[in-house]
Amino acid sequence: MKRTFVTDFDGTVTNEDAGAALLRSHGHDSWVFWDWCVRIGCLSLPAAQELQWRGVSADRDVLAESARNSMFLRSGFRGFVDRVRAAGDDLLIVSSGFRFYIEAILGDLAKVLPIVANDLHDSDGGKRIAWVDRRYWCAVHRPCKAVVAQRLLNHSVVALGDGLSDLCLLRSSVPLYAVRGSLLEKRGRRIGREGLSSFDTFDTVSRAEWAYVNP
Numbered sequence: 001m002k003r004t005f006v007t008d009f010d011g012t013v014t015n016e017d018a019g020a021a022l023l024r025s026h027g028h029d030s031w032v033f034w035d036w037c038v039r040i041g042c043l044s045l046p047a048a049q050e051l052q053w054r055g056v057s058a059d060r061d062v063l064a065e066s067a068r069n070s071m072f073l074r075s076g077f078r079g080f081v082d083r084v085r086a087a088g089d090d091l092l093i094v095s096s097g098f099r100f101y102i103e104a105i106l107g108d109l110a111k112v113l114p115i116v117a118n119d120l121h122d123s124d125g126g127k128r129i130a131w132v133d134r135r136y137w138c139a140v141h142r143p144c145k146a147v148v149a150q151r152l153l154n155h156s157v158v159a160l161g162d163g164l165s166d167l168c169l170l171r172s173s174v175p176l177y178a179v180r181g182s183l184l185e186k187r188g189r190r191i192g193r194e195g196l197s198s199f200d201t202f203d204t205v206s207r208a209e210w211a212y213v214n215p
């Protein structure tokens with residue numbers, strides 16, 4: 001059966017949350033408050049994103065350039081992409097963030113990797129969010145990785161993530177890689193989630209998945 005690696009982007013493919021970094025440098029100070037509201041469960045992530053991004057006045061091109069210049073891919077990611085493709089498997093990026101900065105940070109890799117994410121448009125001196133197809137939503141995530149994984153019916157799914165937007169994966173049964181030290185890893189360990197592995201670089205994932213190629 002074809003395998004599909006479903007990976008989160010911010011903090012998983014990258015070392016740092018690019019959306020948060022852009023809000024830190026270009027957003028209104030209140031973004032921190034809305035972020036806190038999400039963390040304690042008072043506000044959904046999409047509702048917070050609407051509030052955080054609508055007043056961001058910097059053009060999207062400026063934001064993309066900023067992301068391109070300040071964000072790095074987690075170590076081993078390019079090699080991981082090569083191994084996935086050599087094995088005939090798929091790698092799908094699923095993000096609650098925005099396509100424009102994901103493509104900017106991925107550079108040439110954006111041409112070969114499918115991305116399920118939201119779009120952000122310049123609008124009246126601020127920003128307007130165009131949400132991903134609602135087939136991929138759950139009650140709290142747009143898109144939800146667990147919903148996307150469930151929809152890949154004829155594929156064997158392996159998921160990778162780190163944070164709040166990945167927590168639904170803990171209730172699914174797919175093999176799951178969580179960034180070492182992340183919220184996802186801590187919650188997963190606390191509930192004894194089966195099939196949970198920790199990783200810090202993508203070399204760790206490559207070695208675990210293709211041990212016969214690179215012992």
Ligand SMILES: [Zn+2]
Pocket residue numbers: 138139140141143144145146147168
């Ligand atoms: Zn969800």
